[in-house]
Amino acid sequence: RKQGKAPCITRSPEAGPRRLRGRDRLLKKMAKILLVEDNLQNKILVHEILVMNGLEIIEAKNGVDAVKAAASGAPPDIVLMDIQLPEMDGVTAMRIIKSQERTKHVPVLALTASAMKGDEEKLLGYGFDGYLAKPIDIKKLIEKITESVYAVKGPAKTL
Numbered sequence: 001r002k003q004g005k006a007p008c009i010t011r012s013p014e015a016g017p018r019r020l021r022g023r024d025r026l027l028k029k030m031a032k033i034l035l036v037e038d039n040l041q042n043k044i045l046v047h048e049i050l051v052m053n054g055l056e057i058i059e060a061k062n063g064v065d066a067v068k069a070a071a072s073g074a075p076p077d078i079v080l081m082d083i084q085l086p087e088m089d090g091v092t093a094m095r096i097i098k099s100q101e102r103t104k105h106v107p108v109l110a111l112t113a114s115a116m117k118g119d120e121e122k123l124l125g126y127g128f129d130g131y132l133a134k135p136i137d138i139k140k141l142i143e144k145i146t147e148s149v150y151a152v153k154g155p156a157k158t159l
C-alpha cells in the first residue's frame, strides 16, 4: 500500500501472540480502521483495543481531517466516528464520506457519549451504519467492526 497523505497516521504493529481464529483471523487480515476522535483518553482506549486485535489504524482528530483521511490512499474498511468534533462535526463528516463514490460503501459507526433513548434511531436516520455508546464496550466494539466488515466483504470462505 502506498503511503497516504492522511494526517496523523499510526500503523499498528503485528498482533502479539494471541492466536486468532476464524472470523477474527480474517478481520485481522482485512480491516483498516479510520478512527475519528478528539478526546485523547477515548482515542487511546479505542486505539489500544484495535491494536490488540491486529487492526490497521488511521487517526483523525476532527471532521475535516477525517474527510481528508478517507479520501487519501486505499479507502478504510470501516470508520469509527465521534459526533462532537472540532472544525466539522461527525455527522457532516460522515455525510461527506458517504457522498464520495469511492467511499460511499464504507460503513461508518458513530461513537458518542450520548446514550439517551432514541439516539440510536436518530443516528441511523442520519445515515450511520451503527452506533456505539461511550464508554466503549470492548466486546461490542469488536463485534460491530466484525459485523460491518462482513456486511461489506461477505462471509469468510476460509472458516
Ligand code: MN
Binding pocket: 037, 038, 039, 082, 083, 084, 085
Ligand atoms: Mn468529541
